[in-house]
Amino acid sequence: MANSTLDDAKDYHLQYTVGFEPVTEQHQELTVFSLDVTSTHTSDCGIQYNVPALADGEVHTLQTNVSVDVNWTVVFMELHQHIGGVNMTVEHFRGGRLVGPTPFVCSAAPVYDGLGYLVDIPTCRWEHGYEVLAGDVIRLTSYYSNRGLVSGSNPWHGGVMGLVYLAAVASQTPKQQCLEKLHYDCGTPPYTDTGSCLSCAAHYATDLAAQRCSKAVVAAECAKTAGGGNVLVPEALDRMSFSVVQMGSKYIFTATSPQGQWFAAGYNQNLPDMNGTACFVYSAGKGGKGTPKLSYWILGPHTPGVLQADGLPIRSIITKDGLVTVVWETSNSVLGAATVATLPERHHSTVTAQSQHADDSIGDGLAALQAQPASCWLFAQGTDMTFAYHGSTRGATCTF
Numbered sequence: 001m002a003n004s005t006l007d008d009a010k011d012y013h014l015q016y017t018v019g020f021e022p023v024t025e026q027h028q029e030l031t032v033f034s035l036d037v038t039s040t041h042t043s044d045c046g047i048q049y050n051v052p053a054l055a056d057g058e059v060h061t062l063q064t065n066v067s068v069d070v071n072w073t074v075v076f077m078e079l080h081q082h083i084g085g086v087n088m089t090v091e092h093f094r095g096g097r098l099v100g101p102t103p104f105v106c107s108a109a110p111v112y113d114g115l116g117y118l119v120d121i122p123t124c125r126w127e128h129g130y131e132v133l134a135g136d137v138i139r140l141t142s143y144y145s146n147r148g149l150v151s152g153s154n155p156w157h158g159g160v161m162g163l164v165y166l167a168a169v170a171s172q173t174p175k176q177q178c179l180e181k182l183h184y185d186c187g188t189p190p191y192t193d194t195g196s197c198l199s200c201a202a203h204y205a206t207d208l209a210a211q212r213c214s215k216a217v218v219a220a221e222c223a224k225t226a227g228g229g230n231v232l233v234p235e236a237l238d239r240m241s242f243s244v245v246q247m248g249s250k251y252i253f254t255a256t257s258p259q260g261q262w263f264a265a266g267y268n269q270n271l272p273d274m275n276g277t278a279c280f281v282y283s284a285g286k287g288g289k290g291t292p293k294l295s296y297w298i299l300g301p302h303t304p305g306v307l308q309a310d311g312l313p314i315r316s317i318i319t320k321d322g323l324v325t326v327v328w329e330t331s332n333s334v335l336g337a338a339t340v341a342t343l344p345e346r347h348h349s350t351v352t353a354q355s356q357h358a359d360d361s362i363g364d365g366l367a368a369l370q371a372q373p374a375s376c377w378l379f380a381q382g383t384d385m386t387f388a389y390h391g392s393t394r395g396a397t398c399t400f
Contacts, residue, residue: 030075031170037062037088037142037162039392047390051084051157054146059086062162063141065093072168073129077106080163083118084144085110088162090124091139092132105130105138106164116148129169140164178213182221189224190232197222231377234395238381239323249331252315253280256325257381260284264380264387266299272376272396274389275301279378280312282326286385292317294328302389375399 021027038046051060079088090106092099106124113119132138142162146155172180185207186200201208201218208218224232229245240257242265257263266279277299284292294312299305315327381393 028169030167033072033166033168033170035066035138035140035164035166036392037064037140039064039066045390045392046384046388047163047392048159048161048388051144051160053154053156054144055155056146058146060144061141062144063139066138066140068132068134068136068138070134070173071171072132072166073170074105074132074166074168075126075129076167077124078165079106079108079121079123080161080165081110081118081121081142081144082157082160083116084147084157084160085118085121085162086143086145086147088121088143088164089139089141090164091141093137093139094133094135099136112147132168134171138164174212175217177211178208178217179221181208181211182213182218189221190226190230191222191224193225193227194222197225232397233379234397236395237379237393240379240381242377242379247329250329251331252327252329254325254327255282256323257282259319259322259324260289261381261383262385262387264378266297266378268376268378272378272398274299274303274305274378277305277378279305280328281387283385283387284324286383292326294326296330304387 034045036045036047038049049062054060077090079090081088087107087109089104091103092105108122108124110118111120111122140162144157144160146157148154148157181204182201185204186197191197198219201213201222223241224230229243231242231244233240233242238258238261240255240263242256243254245252253265255263255265262281262283264279264281266277268277279297279299281295281297282292284290292314293310294314295307296309296312297305297307312328312330315329316325317327318325376396376398378396379394380387380389380391382388382391384391
């Protein structure tokens with residue numbers, strides 16, 4: 001491979017060996033959290049950012065504060081940067097003051113090889129756990145230089161990252177506590193219908209109230225039904241619902257999402273993968289103040305892909321309580337497919353994946369909905385009119 005190029009086809013094979021120990025009372029469940037230096041309100045992760053051109057010796061700094069909403073006992077922390085990364089630090093504040101005997105909870109400088117590639121970033125571990133309390137603040141700071149590969153590169157870097165992955169024993173949020181009890185008593189979505197779920201919740205109302213359940217949380221969860229063409233939308237999406245129903249030779253799509261944001265919904269035959277996904281994108285311009293427009297794309301691998309149709313007809317747009325509901329229809333001619341099969345009536349398990357990448361696709365056409373034993377819907381929302389595939393409001397739902 002000495003004379004190969006990036007365009008040459010290559011096969012890589014990875015083998016993992018995973019071992020398990022018997023579960024005892026000493027074992028505690030860990031939750032993995034992802035923190036992002038691009039976030040400004042804790043959860044609005046942009047994932048990647050750009051470092052401008054720097055002179056030799058200059059360092060670009062990006063910093064953010066993350067508010068912690070539950071108690072953590074942290075046992076492991078891994079920092080993530082790209083080529084050009086100089087260092088990344090994690091600081092812990094309580095009541096506006098640094099916590100701990102040292103200024104940094106974790107600080108790690110990337111390790112480079114002789115060719116200029118980043119090959120390792122040391123991790124931070126705590127044998128007996130590091131305590132973080134609800135209400136504390138974690139400050140992330142990411143440092144980049146103009147360092148590139150020895151073969152030469154620009155003095156700027158595009159699409160870099162400053163991420164923190166940590167594993168912790170975490171207390172539950174009120175919503176998690178409520179849903180755990182609701183799912184135990186009434187089952188998990190998708191529900192047969194909203195009414196039966198609400199009736200079950202009413203029967204266990206006293207127990208649910210003791211687990212900090214609110215009517216709004218229960219109603220939103222019970223609305224996740226399999227009827228009417230509903231597709232479960234992952235929790236990572238903000239107040240979004242989606243359904244698709246076949247009527248004769250047409251499909252009727254209905255999507256609800258926060259007003260002033262763009263949203264996208266796409267279908268992939270088998271996997272939550274961008275490449276080949278058939279995707280509808282709705283936007284009303286920056287801040288929702290422009291002309292509403294619906295377009296249809298076949299996405300590429302981490303690329304916008306190919307625009308199939310721009311300015312698709314919209315049947316109706318209804319705005320209420322800060323949400324916009326958009327209804328549109330498609331036919332074979334619009335989708336460019338020879339045939340569009342009947343949507344399958346599936347009553348199997350549904351798995352939702354909350355991803356910070358829009359690695360979710362809609363396939364080569366909706367005929368795959370009937371042909372495949374599994375189907376995945378990909379969803380995305382955003383306010384940034386770049387329509388980036390990275391972000392916290394991304395996710396996929398796969399039905400088997």
